[in-house]
Amino acid sequence: MAPWGYEKDNGPAHWHKDCPIANGKNQSPIDLINGEVKYDSGLKPLTAKYVPFSDAKFLNNGHSVQFQPSAGNGSELTGGPLAVKYNFEQFHFHWGNNDTEGSEHRVDGKMYPAELHFVHWNSTNPSFKDAVGSGGPNGLAVLGFFLKVGAENAALKPITDLIPKVKDAGTSVTVPSNFDMQAILPATLTDYYTYDGSLTTPPLAECVKWIVFKQPLEVSAAQMEAFRSVINRDGKPMGGNYRPPCPLHDRAVKTSFK
Numbered sequence: 403m404a405p406w407g408y409e410k411d412n413g414p415a416h417w418h419k420d421c422p423i424a425n426g427k428n429q430s431p432i433d434l435i436n437g438e439v440k441y442d443s444g445l446k447p448l449t450a451k452y453v454p455f456s457d458a459k460f461l462n463n464g465h466s467v468q469f470q471p472s473a474g475n476g477s478e479l480t481g482g483p484l485a486v487k488y489n490f491e492q493f494h495f496h497w498g499n500n501d502t503e504g505s506e507h508r509v510d511g512k513m514y515p516a517e518l519h520f521v522h523w524n525s526t527n528p529s530f531k532d533a534v535g536s537g538g539p540n541g542l543a544v545l546g547f548f549l550k551v552g553a554e555n556a557a558l559k560p561i562t563d564l565i566p567k568v569k570d571a572g573t574s575v576t577v578p579s580n581f582d583m584q585a586i587l588p589a590t591l592t593d594y595y596t597y598d599g600s601l602t603t604p605p606l607a608e609c610v611k612w613i614v615f616k617q618p619l620e621v622s623a624a625q626m627e628a629f630r631s632v633i634n635r636d637g638k639p640m641g642g643n644y645r646p647p648c649p650l651h652d653r654a655v656k657t658s659f660k
């Protein structure tokens with residue numbers, strides 16, 4: 403099979419051939435249906451402590467554009483539904499070719515034009531890869547933020563300004579060391595959906611505690627357009643790099659808000 407992608411001949415409908423877990427009972431993304439979620443008063447706010455990275459790259463890996471530090475630096479996530487500390491690994495994006503599509507998770511069937519994922523791994527493991535393979539839904543914690551078109555996002559501007567430099571698959575640039583990742587996050591990480599799920603791309607491992615924020619982040623139309631100029635390994639626009647929603651099966655979606 404051609405390496406996995408999002409085209410007709412290698413897209414989500416094909417992934418089960420290499421990754422049978424694609425048809426598993428804890429797959430992501432899902433449609434977050436407000437009538438079916440359950441408020442959990444035990445859910446605390448999350449705390450993300452992100453330290454500026456001295457050595458990080460912004461890269462085009464053929465299926466997303468991704469901020470990837472060369473090593474951990476103590477940036478971590480705690481609180482919310484998490485029982486232990488999670489180390490920051492990377493962040494990346496999923497987007498569409500127009501403003502009506504692009505996000506992976508949906509809210510009552512509504513798609514946003516893009517979704518930003520901050521990936522963290524359970525610090526009781528020796529490495530990210532061990533955490534992915536650790537079994538059960540506590541290996542990774544991924545924060546999902548919907549993006550909608552509105553005001554320019556000054557915190558994301560250093561990143562969206564780099565997109566034209568990683569237009570082609572397999573390219574990367576160094577991220578200036580004064581990039582402030584913490585500034586991307588809302589001041590308080592409240593009002594989120596959380597459920598047990600999976601990676602949304604192969605290997606689709608069912609190792610993720612998903613935490614999807616209700617409040618979208620805003621980016622300008624120009625920032626949104628920048629994503630749409632990114633090219634995949636087949637030389638086609640990368641837009642549309644989102645997996646459709648998967649069945650919820652026997653899972654509950656909890657909310658930190660009423």
Ligand SMILES: NS(=O)(=O)c1ccc(C(=O)NCc2ccccc2F)cc1
Nearest residue numbers: 519521531534544600601602603604605
């Ligand atoms: N869209 S998402 O659910 O946030 C997501 C996050 C991380 C990965 C990833 O690291 N894949 C590569 C990989 C490398 C090493 C070991 C296992 C892997 F999946 C895939 C999807």
Ligand SMILES: [Zn+2]
Nearest residue numbers: 494496519602
């Ligand atoms: Zn993702």
